[in-house]
Structure formats: C-alpha cells, structure tokens
Amino acid sequence: MGVPTRLLVVGADGAGMSAAHQALRTARRLGRELEVVAVDAGRHTSYSACGIPYWMAGDVASGDDLVARTADEHRAAGVDLRLETEAVEIDRDGQRVRVRSASGESWLGYDELVLATGAEPVLPDWARTPGVLPVHTLDDGAAWRRVLDERSPRRALVVGAGYVGVEGAESLRRRGLDVTLVTRGHEPMSTTMSADMAAMVREALQRMGVRVVTGTTVESLETAADGRVGAACLGDHEEPVDVVVVAIGVRPRVQAAVDAGIPLGDHGGLVTDDHQRLADGVWAAGDCCEVYDRVLQEHWYTPLGTHANKAGRVAGTNVGGGDAAFAGSVGTAITRAHDAEVARTGMLPSWARERGLDVESVTLQSTTASGYMPEADPMTVQVLGERGTGRLLGAQVVGGRGAGKRIDVVAMALWGGMTAADVAAADLAYAPPFSPTLDPVAVACRKARRAPVGPPRAPGQ
Amino acid sequence: MGVPTRLLVVGADGAGMSAAHQALRTARRLGRELEVVAVDAGRHTSYSACGIPYWMAGDVASGDDLVARTADEHRAAGVDLRLETEAVEIDRDGQRVRVRSASGESWLGYDELVLATGAEPVLPDWARTPGVLPVHTLDDGAAWRRVLDERSPRRALVVGAGYVGVEGAESLRRRGLDVTLVTRGHEPMSTTMSADMAAMVREALQRMGVRVVTGTTVESLETAADGRVGAACLGDHEEPVDVVVVAIGVRPRVQAAVDAGIPLGDHGGLVTDDHQRLADGVWAAGDCCEVYDRVLQEHWYTPLGTHANKAGRVAGTNVGGGDAAFAGSVGTAITRAHDAEVARTGMLPSWARERGLDVESVTLQSTTASGYMPEADPMTVQVLGERGTGRLLGAQVVGGRGAGKRIDVVAMALWGGMTAADVAAADLAYAPPFSPTLDPVAVACRKARRAPVGPPRAPGQ
Missing domain, CATH: 3.50.50.60 (FAD/NAD(P)-binding domain)
Known part of the structure; x- marks a missing residue:
C-alpha cells in the first residue's frame, strides 16, 4: 500500500459533499487509498437552501429538517470535515490551501482539489x-x-x-x-x-x-x-x-480561485471541462461553476441543487479514479407562486431571436385534467420551436396543481434532441384525473410542429 | 370540379370523428372535394368513455359533460352523421356498406372507408x-x-x-x-x-x-x-x-370486417400499416385496431383514447390527400386508486424475460416532494433496464399526488430510445414542493444504469 491520495474539498454543501463521498466510493471500488478533507467557512453541511422559504413560511418546523446529512454523518462516512474553516488562499504550485479558523491559520496540502465554494447573494x-x-x-x-x-x-x-x-x-x-x-x-x-x-x-x-x-x-x-x-x-x-x-441575485463565490489565477467564464463562474476539471488535479462543481447548456450550446450560470449534486458526483468519480462526465443542463426550473405552478426549460423566444433563430412560439390554454373533472385547473403551455426543422427549443408552463412537472416532458425532449413532432406523437399518460385526452404539452407541440419556414416575427409580436 | 370523393366512416366516437374532421381539414387545405358520411350504431358521438367511472362517482354531473362534440356540432362542421345506424356488412368489391336503422336497411357507397368500430366489453x-x-x-x-x-x-x-x-x-x-x-x-x-x-x-x-x-x-x-x-x-x-x-376486458369490435375477409392480428384486432391503411381505400383507427408498440416491437392491443385520437387524425390526413404516419405507443397508462396514482409504461420485467432479455429491475422508495415538505407523499418507482446496454425498457410508479404523471419522463425516454443513464443525467425540474433534489425517476434510472451484464435472474426473484 502506498501513501494515500489526499483530496481536499473546499465547500461542504451539496456539490462538495457529493464529490467527497463519491470519491471515497469510487476509490474503494477500485481498491485505491483516498483520504478526504473538507473545509467550509460556515457551520452547516449538505442543507437544502431551496427549502429556506418553506421554513420561513412554517411548512418546515426546524432548520435541522433541511439538513440532508449532518457533519457527524459525513465524518462517520470517512470525511475529515472541518467547519467554520475558511479557505483564504490556494497555492497551486505548492498544492496546498491556506485555511483560517478560530484556532488560527494553517496550510492544508492536497493531491486533488475540489472547489465547491457555492454562490453568494448580491x-x-x-x-x-x-x-x-x-x-x-x-x-x-x-x-x-x-x-x-x-x-x-x-x-x-x-x-x-x-x-x-x-x-x-x-x-x-x-x-x-x-x-x-x-x-x-x-x-x-x-x-x-x-x-x-x-x-x-x-x-x-x-x-x-x-x-x-x-x-x-x-x-x-x-x-x-x-x-x-x-x-x-x-x-x-x-x-x-x-x-x-x-x-x-447570487453570484459565484470565486475569489480564492481568481486569486490563484483560475480564469472565469462569461458569466463570472468557473468553467470546467465535462469531467468537472479546471486543471491538472483541480476540479470544481456546484454554484461556483457555470453549467453547459445543451440548448444554448454555451456555458450559462444556473445555480441549482440538481446540477450541484450531479456535477459533484462527477468530480468525485473522476478524483476517485473512475471516469464520469457531466452532461449539462437544458435550463429546467420550477417554482410555486400561490396557486400557480411555474416551470420553464430551454430558451425563451427572445433568446432564440437574439441568436438569429427563426422560431415560432405557440401558447395553448388548457387544463391539468379532463375539462369535466373537478381536478381540472387552468394551465397555459408555451412551446418554442424552430421553423422548418421543427426542432424544439424551449417551453414554459403556468397552471394549477399538476401543471408544473409537465415541463419534464419537454426537458426530456430537449435532452434527447427531439422535435416538436416527436413530442406531439409521444405516448404520454392519460386518464381523466390527470390530463385531457391529448396532453396539453403534446397539443402545443403539435401546433408548433406545423410552423412553416418564414420570416422571423418582430420581437413582441 | 369533379365528383367529390366520398369518405364513409363507420363508428362516430374519438377515432372515427377525428378521422372525419381531419380528412375534411386536409382536403380543404389541398383544395380537394370531399364528402364525409359517418354512421354509428349508438346514440352518442365523441364522448369520453374514460370519464364514465367519474360520472358514476358523482364528480361529473351529467353525461353531456363527457361529450366532447355533439352530433349537431359534427354536422355543423360538415359531417353527414347518422346515429342509431349500424353497419352490418361491408361489400369491398362494390365499395359499399349495408347499414341498418329504424327506417330499414340500405347500402351506402364509398370511395374511402374508415373503420372505427371500437371495442366491446367481454x-x-x-x-x-x-x-x-x-x-x-x-x-x-x-x-x-x-x-x-x-x-x-x-x-x-x-x-x-x-x-x-x-x-x-x-x-x-x-x-x-x-x-x-x-x-x-x-x-x-x-x-x-x-x-x-x-x-x-x-x-x-x-x-x-x-x-x-x-x-x-x-x-x-x-x-x-x-x-x-x-x-x-x-x-x-x-x-x-x-x-x-x-x-x-374489452375486445375489438371487428365482426363486419372479418366477414369482409379482413384478417385479424394476434390479439384479435385489425392491423393497419403506419398510415392506418388496411387495404386500398380501406382504413382503420381506434379500439378496433391493434397498436404498434415501439418497445415490444410488435402489435399489441391497447385500447385507449389517446391512440384512437391520434390514429384517427392520421387516417383522416391520409384520406384527405395528405401524408401522415402513426408512430405507435410505448404502453403508457395511468389511473388513480383512492390515494394512489398508478402509472406504467413499456415492458414488465416478466415480459422482458419471456423475450429472452437480460434485464435488471430497480425499485426505489422515495417521495413526491422534498422529504421535509408537507406535500411529500410516498412514491415508489420501478425501472426496468437491459443489462449491458443500459437500454431503458419500462417503468412503473405508484404514489401520492404528483407521482403518476412522472411516468411521462420514462415514456419520453422510451419514445426517444434513450438509456437509463440518459434519464439519470437529464435536467428534470426541481423545487421542494415538487421533488427531492434529484427526481426519484432519475435516481431509479441511475441505479438501473449501473447493472452489469450477468445471468438473468429467475422470474420472481
């Protein structure tokens, strides 16, 4: 047995801790020795920031409920976790990070470094x-x-x-x-x-x-x-x-990385390759990074727990000796505003037009269930397709209960590079409590599919 | 102007009337003359049979609420609709159908015939x-x-x-x-x-x-x-x-077709080509037909309003002079049983094993929303993947509110021939009221993705 590889993870929230555990799992599977240290300036690990508004509202009784994994659980799983320990300087040549805590400053050496410093509010x-x-x-x-x-x-x-x-x-x-x-x-x-x-x-x-x-x-x-x-x-x-x-808004927390000479992307975040690698032995994941958008075909800043988790796992797999790639995003997001479920994926019509695409936006008024059912709430679906090719570019949904997650149908279509016609024909689930006979997303896509090639409409039309 | 083509539609429910109207629309667009006669043995047209249990339950006040389009509306749109008129014999050589009504029997001639006779309960x-x-x-x-x-x-x-x-x-x-x-x-x-x-x-x-x-x-x-x-x-x-x-159960209502020498498929239904054509000038759509299943790669009997509507439109487009194909099904279905939403798509593990496929079935217990949210209901996802290739073969979901329509994610993946790894990586919508950070369907697919090639398990294991 040689000297174990030392992984240092900076930032102990979703991305960082996903990376830490996945690196340990992968190394174990491959019979490699790996030692993992994680530092975080804060007092908490692996919590759902998205849940905080619901804690404020009273839906969630305690902040502890938002913690997916406690510090003790991380430590029991083999991560040397040091909270209230801020990384203040990265010495890439020396492969070490200067950290500051109540007990003073010190240097922590690493063989592999994962930056998962997250975002900070503006x-x-x-x-x-x-x-x-x-x-x-x-x-x-x-x-x-x-x-x-x-x-x-x-x-x-x-x-x-x-x-x-x-x-x-x-x-x-x-x-x-x-x-x-x-x-x-x-x-x-x-x-x-x-x-x-x-x-x-x-x-x-x-x-x-x-x-x-x-x-x-x-x-x-x-x-x-x-x-x-x-x-x-x-x-x-x-x-x-x-x-x-x-x-x-929030912006990526990247000062230490910038000071260490790591360049930023157009949106101010770290830009890794698809293996979450910034440079030899230096990786990044989570809200400090830009994410490759498969529809825009460029990096974009979309801080979101799902991407952070997935990218962290990818970084961890690669650090641990495996081989994984993060496939990017298509810009899917959802929220609730009172009685409205609100969801989107892909491009807005305005983004497509800025990129010179000839697009057709179709808006459909429908219902979440068959119109005669008591469950039927209004739902509006907007679908964006490219004229001529019928390529699907994006969609938005606003409607009552059951409307929002329908965006996943378009998210899957964007993921697979499908056309509006593909979605229109797809075999989506139907029964009266759940949908009109033809799902409104499919019907909107059927209408978008028909768009002939033509001059782009002026914005706003 | 020549003599108009005469389309005779036998069966005036979803499939038949979709065909009738789509044929008229297509013919009008192409500048063709088309005359459409539709006959039905019953007294009603275009109603949601799927809604009847909810009418029984009292969710729906009147049977009229289940009627999507009344006879008068069909007639106003240009269809010569004759209710309580049963087609008793098809004379293919003579291109005519013998019909029986209260006023006696007569022959109706046709240039194009669409059989949309539906199903009948066993x-x-x-x-x-x-x-x-x-x-x-x-x-x-x-x-x-x-x-x-x-x-x-x-x-x-x-x-x-x-x-x-x-x-x-x-x-x-x-x-x-x-x-x-x-x-x-x-x-x-x-x-x-x-x-x-x-x-x-x-x-x-x-x-x-x-x-x-x-x-x-x-x-x-x-x-x-x-x-x-x-x-x-x-x-x-x-x-x-x-x-x-x-x-x-139900079975396809095909007696008149059988008597006219039209062969049946393995499941007792009419088997058309992908244009819904049975023979020159003879078409069929809806619950009297088998449907091509893209996952099973064979015809299957899946009587369902969605397929009927889509296949009817395809038949109508082709009759009207256009060119359309029905892309088939992947076996998606959904229902509600008390507090459980129940959905499925693709193959069952047993079907896959019968076909000699080496498969891995993964079952995941999760929740419909983030676990700390009051909306979080239990949800179980079962995903079936092929070992080695990681090809997705099917899925089932049983769970609380918001669980059922998640099946559409896998339906889209099956539609696009994606792998379990594709779904695991996909950008599905996340916010605490709607999903755990990673959607349970994606997590189940991630676990299925990992299945190595190995000996098939014995059925039941």
Whole structure:
C-alpha cells in the first residue's frame, strides 16, 4: 500500500459533499487509498437552501429538517470535515490551501482539489441595514425565523422577483404579512419567463394579496428609531416596511480561485471541462461553476441543487479514479407562486431571436385534467420551436396543481434532441384525473410542429 | 370540379370523428372535394368513455359533460352523421356498406372507408342478469347513474381488476357502497403491473375499504325475488350483492370486417400499416385496431383514447390527400386508486424475460416532494433496464399526488430510445414542493444504469 491520495474539498454543501463521498466510493471500488478533507467557512453541511422559504413560511418546523446529512454523518462516512474553516488562499504550485479558523491559520496540502465554494447573494449597500436579510444560508433562515417568530413584523418588502424573491414573497404572505414585491423588470421572473407567462405569475401573487411593483428599484432604506429598517424609497415613493428580503441575485463565490489565477467564464463562474476539471488535479462543481447548456450550446450560470449534486458526483468519480462526465443542463426550473405552478426549460423566444433563430412560439390554454373533472385547473403551455426543422427549443408552463412537472416532458425532449413532432406523437399518460385526452404539452407541440419556414416575427409580436 | 370523393366512416366516437374532421381539414387545405358520411350504431358521438367511472362517482354531473362534440356540432362542421345506424356488412368489391336503422336497411357507397368500430366489453353469460352492467358506453353510464341514484344499492361486486374495474370499484366506494373487487389474478392490475407494484394498488383500494378478492372468478350469479341480481358465487362462497360491474376486458369490435375477409392480428384486432391503411381505400383507427408498440416491437392491443385520437387524425390526413404516419405507443397508462396514482409504461420485467432479455429491475422508495415538505407523499418507482446496454425498457410508479404523471419522463425516454443513464443525467425540474433534489425517476434510472451484464435472474426473484 502506498501513501494515500489526499483530496481536499473546499465547500461542504451539496456539490462538495457529493464529490467527497463519491470519491471515497469510487476509490474503494477500485481498491485505491483516498483520504478526504473538507473545509467550509460556515457551520452547516449538505442543507437544502431551496427549502429556506418553506421554513420561513412554517411548512418546515426546524432548520435541522433541511439538513440532508449532518457533519457527524459525513465524518462517520470517512470525511475529515472541518467547519467554520475558511479557505483564504490556494497555492497551486505548492498544492496546498491556506485555511483560517478560530484556532488560527494553517496550510492544508492536497493531491486533488475540489472547489465547491457555492454562490453568494448580491448585497447592495442598503442591505447592511438591520431588518434586511437574504434567503441564502441556513443561518439566514434561522435569522428569518427569529425575526418572524419573535418580532412579529407586519410589513415586508421583497426586493427582486426571481425564484427566491417570488418564493420569499409567497412565504411571508402566508405568514400573514403585508408584502410588497419590487422588481426592476416589467414582470416577476422576467429574466426566465416570457412576458405573457410572467404576467400570470404576477397575477397569482396578486391573488394572494402580494403587491407587485414592477420597473422599480430600491433607491435607499430609512431606519426607524430602533436602528432597524423603517421605510424604503421606491422611486419617488416612500413605503413603510418592517423587514426586507434582498433577493436580487447570487453570484459565484470565486475569489480564492481568481486569486490563484483560475480564469472565469462569461458569466463570472468557473468553467470546467465535462469531467468537472479546471486543471491538472483541480476540479470544481456546484454554484461556483457555470453549467453547459445543451440548448444554448454555451456555458450559462444556473445555480441549482440538481446540477450541484450531479456535477459533484462527477468530480468525485473522476478524483476517485473512475471516469464520469457531466452532461449539462437544458435550463429546467420550477417554482410555486400561490396557486400557480411555474416551470420553464430551454430558451425563451427572445433568446432564440437574439441568436438569429427563426422560431415560432405557440401558447395553448388548457387544463391539468379532463375539462369535466373537478381536478381540472387552468394551465397555459408555451412551446418554442424552430421553423422548418421543427426542432424544439424551449417551453414554459403556468397552471394549477399538476401543471408544473409537465415541463419534464419537454426537458426530456430537449435532452434527447427531439422535435416538436416527436413530442406531439409521444405516448404520454392519460386518464381523466390527470390530463385531457391529448396532453396539453403534446397539443402545443403539435401546433408548433406545423410552423412553416418564414420570416422571423418582430420581437413582441 | 369533379365528383367529390366520398369518405364513409363507420363508428362516430374519438377515432372515427377525428378521422372525419381531419380528412375534411386536409382536403380543404389541398383544395380537394370531399364528402364525409359517418354512421354509428349508438346514440352518442365523441364522448369520453374514460370519464364514465367519474360520472358514476358523482364528480361529473351529467353525461353531456363527457361529450366532447355533439352530433349537431359534427354536422355543423360538415359531417353527414347518422346515429342509431349500424353497419352490418361491408361489400369491398362494390365499395359499399349495408347499414341498418329504424327506417330499414340500405347500402351506402364509398370511395374511402374508415373503420372505427371500437371495442366491446367481454360479457359472460351471467352478465345478462338485471343489475349487472359494464362501464363502457354513455348509455352504460346513464344506466349506472339511474341504478345508483334511484335504487340506492348497498353492496357492489366489481368483476375484473384492470383499469376499468379499479376505477369502477373506487367510484362505487366513493358513493358509499360496500364494494368487493374480484379478480382471477394474484393482484389487481396484475396484467399490466409487476406483482409488488400491483400489491400497492390493492393496499390503496383496501385503505378506502374495498374488499379485494384475488385468484377468484365468478362462477354464477343468483337472482333475488325481483329478478335482479341478489348474490354471487365466488368459488365456494356466496356473497350477497345488489349491483355488479362487469369489467373483465374489452375486445375489438371487428365482426363486419372479418366477414369482409379482413384478417385479424394476434390479439384479435385489425392491423393497419403506419398510415392506418388496411387495404386500398380501406382504413382503420381506434379500439378496433391493434397498436404498434415501439418497445415490444410488435402489435399489441391497447385500447385507449389517446391512440384512437391520434390514429384517427392520421387516417383522416391520409384520406384527405395528405401524408401522415402513426408512430405507435410505448404502453403508457395511468389511473388513480383512492390515494394512489398508478402509472406504467413499456415492458414488465416478466415480459422482458419471456423475450429472452437480460434485464435488471430497480425499485426505489422515495417521495413526491422534498422529504421535509408537507406535500411529500410516498412514491415508489420501478425501472426496468437491459443489462449491458443500459437500454431503458419500462417503468412503473405508484404514489401520492404528483407521482403518476412522472411516468411521462420514462415514456419520453422510451419514445426517444434513450438509456437509463440518459434519464439519470437529464435536467428534470426541481423545487421542494415538487421533488427531492434529484427526481426519484432519475435516481431509479441511475441505479438501473449501473447493472452489469450477468445471468438473468429467475422470474420472481
């Protein structure tokens, strides 16, 4: 037996710990000796950040419920896990990382390095005001629960209307707060949904009583006598608020990598090859990375737990001596806004047109179940196809219960490079509680399939 | 303008009327003259037979709600529709069909003939007893509603535990009847689900109070003093019953075609080419036909509204002068049994083994949403892959709300000839209310992907 290979994992959330365990499993299977050290600046491991809005809402009783695997479980499985230990410098020539913890600084050597440093919320200056919190880490969630449970705030402002903003607004409204959601876009979720579909998200939020203010940014916040946030300046209007969710986006946490000379991609993230390799012996996975989008055929920044998990496993397999590749994404995402399930995959019509594609967008109004069933809720499906080839480029769904996960049909079609005609003909499950005779996604694809080659429509038409 | 082509459609339900309208649309688009006559022995057109159990249950108020398009609507759209007109003889040489109605018999000539005669329930001798009814036509549904609303029966026997039997049992139980479901199989749905998955269907029915009797057939029925059914002999046991659902299967209604010399397939249905053509100028679509199964690579009898609609459209397009092909099925089906959504696609493990395939079946226990969410219901996914190649061969799902339509992910994979590894890697929608971080279908496929080549397991293992 030789000296074991030492893997150092920086970041102990989904991607990092997937990599750690998969490396151990693979090495064990191949009879290799591997020693795994993982460091994380925070106090928690392997938790569902996506679950935090539901913890805020009261669906989830405790932050512990969001932890998929505790530090002790990781250690019992053979990972030397060191929490509250920040990686501050990567010395690639020396194959070591300088870490800082309460007990001081030290260098940790490695043979293989996995960077899984995740993302950090974008925080404007006004976000430093007490009463303003992001929805990003388990500590953020705990802080939110303390504020909500102990201070009983009445008025909330949610700044930013992407997934986190929409979910945060829903959660706070369900807790009974007066909620204003402000976005600089024309609609909520306008960067990932078409305007007409995004309008339905706004309407759903409005149905539950959320006030939606579009085309507006927060100029500044005013503090109350107790030093906590008391009002927000929205354009020329001042609105009293007790708490503020800052959810204007996240960016990859890559400072240590940048300082070590690792280049960034166009979207500010690390760009690995399909084996999650950055360089010899240096790997990366998770929200610090860009992800290859198979539809756009370029790297894109889509921080999401599914990609992080899968990419982490791929990195771990390769570190452990196996051979795995991450096949990328097609841009699938889903959320819930009150009574609306909201999902998307692939390109927006505007993205396709920017890329010079001749496309046809078909929007279909239908129902989640056969129209005569009590389960039937309205559902709108929008499908984007390329004229002439019939190639499927994307889809969006907004509708009642059972609508959202239908996006997976198009996600599978995009994954397999299928045409709209393929989906139109596919054998999708039908019974009255679940679908009209022909699934609305298939019907929308049938209509998109027919699009003849022609001049592109002007944007907005 | 020449003499218009005359299309005669025999059978005015989903397949026939899809063919009729699609033929008219296609002919109009191509500038052809087409005259369409449609005959049907019954009194109704274009209704959802699948909806009848839900009409019985009270979910649907009126049989009219199940009618997608009325006779008048068909006529307004240009179809010469003749109801209560039975096709009794096809004279292929003379290109004419003898029809019988209240006003007598006559011959209707055609240039193109579409046979869309549907299926008929298998009715044993004891099914002639008053109080015994199938669940097949709108008239059956009306008869059921009369019995249930006016006679208030207390005890129901459901004979046969396929989709119709399970749905009938659920409906009658929801109406408050004592329900016994009897099947000669080892479990309900045992012809289309694996034994372990079918056991979950039985348990769901039992949870709602349905008594499930397996491995048993109805020997005979006893009548009560009023001449209606009063008891059923199940093996050596006699059980008092007030009403009986006969749901032991359907068979293609093909007598007129057989008499005209048209051959049948191995499953007793008409076998067309992929254009839905039986012979020059003779076409067929819907439940009188077998359907090409892309996974089995053979024709199979899968009577279902989705196939009927699609095949009817294909026949109509071709009759109208266009060119369309029906791409077949992959054996997808779904139903609900109380609190369980039940879905399947592709092969059963036993079917694969009968065909000499070396397969691995993976069963995964998971949840419909992230485990910490209140929406999370148990869900079991079974995936069948071919060892060595990793080719996906089928899947089954039983679980709570949101489980069933997940089968469409595997249906799409089967449709596109993907492997289990493809599904494992695919970008499926994730957010806590909708899925664990990795979709259970993808996780099951990841486990199936790993199956090494090896000796086939013995059946039942």
